[in-house]
Amino acid sequence: MQSKQRILLGHGSGGRLTHDLIRTAILSKFGNPILDKLTDSAVLPYREKLAFTTDSFVVTPWKFPGGDIGKLAVCGTINDLAVQGARPEYLSVGLIIEEGLPYAVFNTIIDSMAQAARKSNVAIATGDIKVVEKGACDTIFINTSGVGRLVTRRDLSAQRIKPGDAIILTGTIAEHGLAVLASRRGLDLDLGITSDCQALDSLLVPLAGKIGGIKFMRDPTRGGLATTLHEIAESAGLGIIVEERKIPITSKVRAACELFGIEALFVANEGKAVLVADKGVSGTIVRNLRRHPFGRHAAVIGTITSGAKNHVILHTSVGTQRLIDMMDAEPLPRIC
């Protein structure tokens, strides 16, 4: 009953509760053919087709191995455009700052944002600053919205996915969530895990423009790879079989997951993408991805099936099969 009456942390997890909230309380009110697609970026039907996306970042702590909230806010929105097959071009930046934030921290975050934007040749076109009194927000929250130009001939859409299509992952999983978690707990123990926080435009946009057989892309952030695969299965109305041994993962991540007692499949990534493509072009895609530093560990990890509709089945390394559910609540709040 409680969960029906109040918003819970899990409603922001990106998992099942988020999906339920969006479907019951948001789409019923805001719904329109563009929003209803629930793609990472909306496609705006101008004379040039544009992608449009938004994301708020509330990560704590504001700095972690491999990045900070500024880099994350720019890369995250660039990635939402890139997985829609759009070249990121313009960002907006909305800052909500807690009174008393040291200038040095503010400047570090702004520098990170400027550097990340420059690297992807994205212009920050517009912005807004709000300051709230001490205690009314935690350090700093950043919203970035983005506009980009579609490079694909056909819109990427889960509705184009067919049985037999290949599922490709661009690299190793679970590094971002673990890097944030380790820095949050103030562990002196250095896990040696760095967030994968990075902009994927240079990896994905040229590929999306070139290879028509790519049908859908998504970056597995909150809720991890498992949640993204679920979203794909449900949007396509098909099943997914994933081979555990083919999922790229480092031994450090494996060890850290055991230490914390969490499952890597549900841990957030911030520099990876899942691609669904015609089986016939999957080899070409993987070869192309591996030539890029952010795609060195790219691999086909599974396949779309006509059976087990809306389900994700994991063929485990030990030869068993199990159903992978969408993340329910929130094991690691505020990792992005």
Next chain:
Amino acid sequence: MQSKQRILLGHGSGGRLTHDLIRTAILSKFGNPILDKLTDSAVLPYREKLAFTTDSFVVTPWKFPGGDIGKLAVCGTINDLAVQGARPEYLSVGLIIEEGLPYAVFNTIIDSMAQAARKSNVAIATGDIKVVEKGACDTIFINTSGVGRLVTRRDLSAQRIKPGDAIILTGTIAEHGLAVLASRRGLDLDLGITSDCQALDSLLVPLAGKIGGIKFMRDPTRGGLATTLHEIAESAGLGIIVEERKIPITSKVRAACELFGIEALFVANEGKAVLVADKGVSGTIVRNLRRHPFGRHAAVIGTITSGAKNHVILHTSVGTQRLIDMMDAEPLPRIC
């Protein structure tokens, strides 16, 4: 020294400190020809020229006479597009919610947003939900970004303003800030002041498309009319003379300002615009504005001068003259 080392509430006031922060710490890092204009919306050079804007809303309390944070978030971004001479078309919505927010409040806010968007025929195209733990934010913060199509033949720009141009205000001032303030203090005393929170697209966009003599528009929100006039004077590198007795203001607002000891010129509006236009078309503009329910009290309130560069001079009702400065710090934090 303190103010150099930490972000203060005043840095979010929209006044002098905000301007200083943007110029010293933001534009030096993010600067580019589009952002540097510091217009309410950026103009994106696509084949159809698009306006792009963002705003975060942190108003407290979340509900006030005449509106709530949801209505404000939709109308505020619509207004930033409208004052750029753009027809608002697509919004993004980024929600940051404090864990434990009652569903009833959430639904009320979503309903307000949906209703405001529908009224202006704007589609919510994309969105994001974050939930933070209790105490990590105050109730709910909303970012809306917006995209619209320019209807003007020439871009509205303060650089087009010339001495002799007329300054037009679309209606009475200071209602939003006072309505929020009164509801915040929990006064039983009913001031009878309702926020002017409303979307100005139907008032401004047809006019901007029709009358070429309109050179610049801005909605006087944080920092009030005084701050907006200052921004105009400084952007144009010219002076402004304003006639106090021509500024529309209700007797209730006058009384409330005396009660609270604040100056109406510095109090936020959320449903008004300042227009700068050729003197020759100012009569036509005022007549057009007055035909619309949101422009009934429109009036020419002042003029652009070549003297007193970068300054705003008020000709008071009692016959004296005084310099009106930009708001320095923040008398009323979190009114939007």
